[in-house]
Amino acid sequence: MLRVESVSVRRGRTMTLEDVSLSLEPGRTLAVVGESGAGKSTLIAAVLGFLRPWRGEISWAGAPVRDCAPSLVMQEPRAAFNPTLTLRRSVMEPVAARRPPPLDRMERLCRGLELTHDLLDRRPLEVSIGQAQRLGLLRALIAAPPLVLFDEPLSALDAFTQKRTARLIADLQAEEGFAALIVTHDLGYACAYADDIAVLRSGRIEELTRPKDFIASPRTAYGRKLRDAAVALGAFERAA
Amino acid sequence: MTRGILGLVLRACVVLTGVALATFALLWNAPGDPALAIALARYDTVVPADVIDRVRVEAGLDGGFWAAFKGWVGPLMAGDLGRSSVTGRAVWPELAAAGSYTVPLAVAGLGIGLAISVPLAVIATRAPGGWTDRFAVALASLGAAVPAYWLGLLLILLFAVHLGWLPAMGARTRAHVILPALTLGLGVAASLTRIIRSGILEARGQQFLPALRRRGVSDRAIGRDHVVPHAAIPVVTVFGLELAFLLEGTVMVEVIFGRPGLGSFLVAAIAARDFPKVQAVVLLTALVFVVVNLLVDVVYRLIDPRIGERDA
Amino acid sequence: MRSVIALFGAFVLVAVFGPLVAPHDPSAINVPNRLSSPGAEWFLGTDALGRDILSRLLHGARWSLGLAFLVSVIGLLIGTLAGLAAALGGRLADWLVMRTTDTFLAFPDLVAAVVIAGLLGAGTGSLVLALSVTGWMRYARVARGIGLSLATRGYVLQAKLAGMSPLAIARWHYLPSLLPSLTVVWTGMFARAILGISALGFLGFGVQPPLPEWGTMLLDARIHMLSTPLQMIWPGLAVVVCVLVINLAGDALRDALAERDDPA
Numbered sequence: 001m002l003r004v005e006s007v008s009v010r011r012g013r014t015m016t017l018e019d020v021s022l023s024l025e026p027g028r029t030l031a032v033v034g035e036s037g038a039g040k041s042t043l044i045a046a047v048l049g050f051l052r053p054w055r056g057e058i059s060w061a062g063a064p065v066r067d068c069a070p071s072l073v074m075q076e077p078r079a080a081f082n083p084t085l086t087l088r089r090s091v092m093e094p095v096a097a098r099r100p101p102p103l104d105r106m107e108r109l110c111r112g113l114e115l116t117h118d119l120l121d122r123r124p125l126e127v128s129i130g131q132a133q134r135l136g137l138l139r140a141l142i143a144a145p146p147l148v149l150f151d152e153p154l155s156a157l158d159a160f161t162q163k164r165t166a167r168l169i170a171d172l173q174a175e176e177g178f179a180a181l182i183v184t185h186d187l188g189y190a191c192a193y194a195d196d197i198a199v200l201r202s203g204r205i206e207e208l209t210r211p212k213d214f215i216a217s218p219r220t221a222y223g224r225k226l227r228d229a230a231v232a233l234g235a236f237e238r239a240a
Numbered sequence: 241m242t243r244g245i246l247g248l249v250l251r252a253c254v255v256l257t258g259v260a261l262a263t264f265a266l267l268w269n270a271p272g273d274p275a276l277a278i279a280l281a282r283y284d285t286v287v288p289a290d291v292i293d294r295v296r297v298e299a300g301l302d303g304g305f306w307a308a309f310k311g312w313v314g315p316l317m318a319g320d321l322g323r324s325s326v327t328g329r330a331v332w333p334e335l336a337a338a339g340s341y342t343v344p345l346a347v348a349g350l351g352i353g354l355a356i357s358v359p360l361a362v363i364a365t366r367a368p369g370g371w372t373d374r375f376a377v378a379l380a381s382l383g384a385a386v387p388a389y390w391l392g393l394l395l396i397l398l399f400a401v402h403l404g405w406l407p408a409m410g411a412r413t414r415a416h417v418i419l420p421a422l423t424l425g426l427g428v429a430a431s432l433t434r435i436i437r438s439g440i441l442e443a444r445g446q447q448f449l450p451a452l453r454r455r456g457v458s459d460r461a462i463g464r465d466h467v468v469p470h471a472a473i474p475v476v477t478v479f480g481l482e483l484a485f486l487l488e489g490t491v492m493v494e495v496i497f498g499r500p501g502l503g504s505f506l507v508a509a510i511a512a513r514d515f516p517k518v519q520a521v522v523l524l525t526a527l528v529f530v531v532v533n534l535l536v537d538v539v540y541r542l543i544d545p546r547i548g549e550r551d552a
Numbered sequence: 553m554r555s556v557i558a559l560f561g562a563f564v565l566v567a568v569f570g571p572l573v574a575p576h577d578p579s580a581i582n583v584p585n586r587l588s589s590p591g592a593e594w595f596l597g598t599d600a601l602g603r604d605i606l607s608r609l610l611h612g613a614r615w616s617l618g619l620a621f622l623v624s625v626i627g628l629l630i631g632t633l634a635g636l637a638a639a640l641g642g643r644l645a646d647w648l649v650m651r652t653t654d655t656f657l658a659f660p661d662l663v664a665a666v667v668i669a670g671l672l673g674a675g676t677g678s679l680v681l682a683l684s685v686t687g688w689m690r691y692a693r694v695a696r697g698i699g700l701s702l703a704t705r706g707y708v709l710q711a712k713l714a715g716m717s718p719l720a721i722a723r724w725h726y727l728p729s730l731l732p733s734l735t736v737v738w739t740g741m742f743a744r745a746i747l748g749i750s751a752l753g754f755l756g757f758g759v760q761p762p763l764p765e766w767g768t769m770l771l772d773a774r775i776h777m778l779s780t781p782l783q784m785i786w787p788g789l790a791v792v793v794c795v796l797v798i799n800l801a802g803d804a805l806r807d808a809l810a811e812r813d814d815p816a
Contacts, residue, residue, distance in 0.1 A: 262655055382796060401781075485660075487663060510666065511670070526658040
């Protein structure tokens with residue numbers, strides 16, 4: 001399981017994360033919710049080992065997170081793919097060293113994600129954003145990782161595709177059993193799909209609860225503000 | 241701002257240390273026994289081994305690289321460039337004498353370059369893409385492709401041999417500087433024209449100009465107050481680069497025209513394997529280059545304080 | 553890109569087949585015919601030893617263009633590796649590489665090349681070494697700049713997560729982005745190398761006679777410049793034409809890239 005133990009990250013003189021503790025079991029989903037600038041991207045970079053925490057420990061099953069070959073689904077679907085290579089090459093990158101390549105698994109995932117082979121032979125700029133996002137999911141899951149991180153996986157998509165993609169992620173997780181860490185500003189999405197939600201504000205975890213409890217009664221003033229804004233926008237009806 | 245400038249100065253110091261080290265290492269690792277070479281150059285016959293050893297000690301070549309480097313850098317910090325290993329005379333006065341020929345040549349070359357390139361670029365950019373513009377660009381492209389030594393020889397042929405208007409070889413009179421300076425200046429003009437031209441075009445393309453024009457600011461005032469300062473930035477940057485061109489251009493030009501100066505000094509010193517002299521010239525050119533570029537960087541930041549740690 | 557490939561092909565043609573179509577042996581000495589004017593037999597005339605200038609120019613292309621190509625490619629390799637090391641190797645590597653680059657840039661190319669070639673002893677080997685040592689810094693700066701901007705790209709992060717080796721990342725994700733800009737730098741450095749080789753040849757520090765390098769030929773011709781000025785024109789003209797063509801191809805490539813990146 002993923003353990004983040006009182007992690008602080010410092011950039012220059014400012015703390016971008018301060019004393020953050022989280023844990024995540026296989027098969028479960030944790031959503032970290034916060035406004036832009038709250039430290040969500042920093043958290044992802046730290047968990048993936050791209051940033052060294054100033055203090056604290058991050059581990060998966062007692063070892064560095066990178067040892068479990070985690071994967072990442074990015075906010076900007078096309079950015080995950082080198083524009084000069086075919087999508088097939090990029091998608092197969094995580095299993096490039098495997099002999100033989102897991103073609104059966106790929107076939108199965110493609111069917112689930114409604115991706116055709118013709119699409120895989122194109123380049124990133126020749127597919128739609130929604131297609132690119134599903135290709136990103138394919139890439140993230142091809143190596144059967146135990147932990148998948150989602151960085152704002154819906155924000156580049158239109159409302160219809162958002163809903164479809166959120167469903168898809170949930171179905172895939174039910175099937176594959178990976179642990180999902182979702183970072184998002186979309187409270188509605190977080191509450192609809194996560195097992196736990198953590199509210200991140202200025203680098204600190206303000207509260208960590210079940211979505212049901214959070215919607216019913218946020219424990220902090222900030223949490224209440226977030227919930228009320230989401231209610232006003234109709235987020236909970238939309239996601240459910 | 242002050243901190244940024246201090247950083248630049250510190251960086252220049254690091255580079256200068258590297259320059260000194262590289263210069264010394266280059267000569268230290270030159271093939272052949274430098275002591276033998278010096279002895280041969282000095283006595284010009286077969287020299288016995290004990291004479292070579294004496295030369296080695298005299299020249300400070302017997303204690304290994306770092307000892308020799310320290311022996312060289314110590315006096316250097318005090319401005320002492322040492323003595324010629326061949327003639328035994330101090331390097332500095334000879335270097336200064338050579339420089340007194342090179343500096344006027346370089347200044348004249350730069351002056352000619354500016355005198356040609358600035359009007360040419362201004363005329364060219366009146367109608368970008370028009371025939372004057374295309375002509376200027378073609379001229380600049382051609383100029384960049386002509387090697388200085390060949391251009392020098394052509395100018396000698398035309399002005400000294402066929403027309404007989406100007407003297408070619410040596411440096412006896414003031415008129416002797418004209419052809420070398422022209423050779424140098426045409427090369428400078430070629431690269432400056434392109435840079436000034438694109439600087440002006442870029443400044444004109446700035447977003448705020450149409451707004452100024454709508455507000456009724458006259459074209460002349462826009463040119464004076466907005467276009468010129470913007471075009472000045474690339475020109476200032478390039479000044480440092482142009483200097484390298486001038487330094488190496490003068491070496492060629494002095495050799496072609498048989499003119500005394502740093503270039504001839506360097507070539508003669510290499511031929512004689514007179515290491516202290518070679519070191520002095522190389523170090524001096526690098527020093528000028530580093531200092532001018534430091535000044536350019538500082539001026540650059542004063543013109544546009546937004547330029548910061550971008551390329552630390 | 554196509555213009556550069558065409559240009560490159562043209563130069564390969566000249567350097568490879570030039571000597572084959574040369575009408576005479578470039579080193580055949582024919583003293584009675586020395587310093588003859590251009591004519592039917594000696595298309596561009598002969599030099600002080602009666603050698604055919606056209607044949608020497610065509611053979612000289614191998615030296616002038618071939619060595620310039622070698623020098624510019626060596627610089628490309630050193631500079632790209634140095635630049636990528638600076639971009640990817642962390643702060644210390646970056647500092648070390650960039651200060652080394654600054655140090656090497658502080659010596660004017662030609663001055664440094666003259667000193668290196670002069671001290672190592674005139675000859676082709678020291679010529680190549682001198683021009684390579686002074687010709688890698690621009691590649692390094694460009695490669696570092698692009699490398700730094702690529703390091704934060706999504707697909708590079710993904711490749712790292714996928715456990716690709718640094719070498720594979722460099723090959724598949726860095727090289728395609730570096731190649732166009734490095735090609736533009738390369739055209740400029742190729743032109744500079746041609747100028748540098750002929751300049752050193754002219755100063756007597758480069759390719760040695762009797763090999764027909766263009767700068768060396770110019771040095772020979774200079775002595776007879778009063779009696780047969782034409783002899784001096786040809787090698788210089790060859791340099792000018794080559795450098796001009798390369799620079800124009802480089803400009804075209806740069807404009808094409810700028811348009812591709814910024815189609816406004």
